Amino acid sequence: MTKTLVLIPSRLSAKRLPGKPLYKINGLSIINHVYNKALKSNIGDVAVATGDMKILKEVKNFGGFCVLTKKKHKTGSDRIFEAYTKIKSYKYDYILNLQGDEPMINIKDIRRLNNTAKKLNSKMATLCCTIKKKSYISNKNIVKVYTNKKLNYKNSAIALDFFRNLKNKKKNLSIYHHIGIYIYKTNVLKKFVSLKQTKNEKKFKLEQLRALDNQIPINIILTKRKPIGVDTLHDYHKVKKLMENKKN
Numbered sequence: 272m273t274k275t276l277v278l279i280p281s282r283l284s285a286k287r288l289p290g291k292p293l294y295k296i297n298g299l300s301i302i303n304h305v306y307n308k309a310l311k312s313n314i315g316d317v318a319v320a321t322g323d324m325k326i327l328k329e330v331k332n333f334g335g336f337c338v339l340t341k342k343k344h345k346t347g348s349d350r351i352f353e354a355y356t357k358i359k360s361y362k363y364d365y366i367l368n369l370q371g372d373e374p375m376i377n378i379k380d381i382r383r384l385n386n387t388a389k390k391l392n393s394k395m396a397t398l399c400c401t402i403k404k405k406s407y408i409s410n411k412n413i414v415k416v417y418t419n420k421k422l423n424y425k426n427s428a429i430a431l432d433f434f435r436n437l438k439n440k441k442k443n444l445s446i447y448h449h450i451g452i453y454i455y456k457t458n459v460l461k462k463f464v465s466l467k468q469t470k471n472e473k474k475f476k477l478e479q480l481r482a483l484d485n486q487i488p489i490n491i492i493l494t495k496r497k498p499i500g501v502d503t504l505h506d507y508h509k510v511k512k513l514m515e516n517k518k519n
Contacts, residue, residue: 273389275315276363280347281371283323287503296511303333304374312381320354346478352464368453376498387492394459396490399447400497411435414449421445422493430489433477
């Protein structure tokens, strides 16, 4: 049976909203909400990977499993790989990297990524959704992905490129809104973190370009929604309001 380990990288030093994993919504920290979503997806074991003692303490306080890593890492993938090696269990075939700042992530989407990647025997896979507004195309804060064919909810595609704006891109290719949740085969993640950061990765600040630059294929899977991440204080208040209204 193919087994998955869900790892949630989390840190306090986000530039736009420092300390956000510990911000409360409905009495629970953001990292607690994400952890609960991972558990409810029921796809495998769950752990938080962090270099911050405050996050470690928070996770332990709500009964979760947390691995203390180095304070600084170049990318979230590097952090989760260190956590994986510290868990000292090599029974996992896949590692799913779940962002620690998306408390509204849909459980069905976590399952969809996991199950489809296993069905396809993917080396690496991620999610996307359709672009809702034309203005998103030129918005540098929204990462887009080009695929080799048009997507629907029954097929998958291969990523040709990831980018932040449309300049110098071929318009006959399919463009989607990338969602930053990944799943890797464990041996592929090991290879990925051993590779040097490429010029494209550094230039565009997109670690997935390291995979494409080294001929690691990434399967793209379409989902119906883009979860609202908490990157700024404005995002936090928006998500807090949505989640509290949903509870009521």
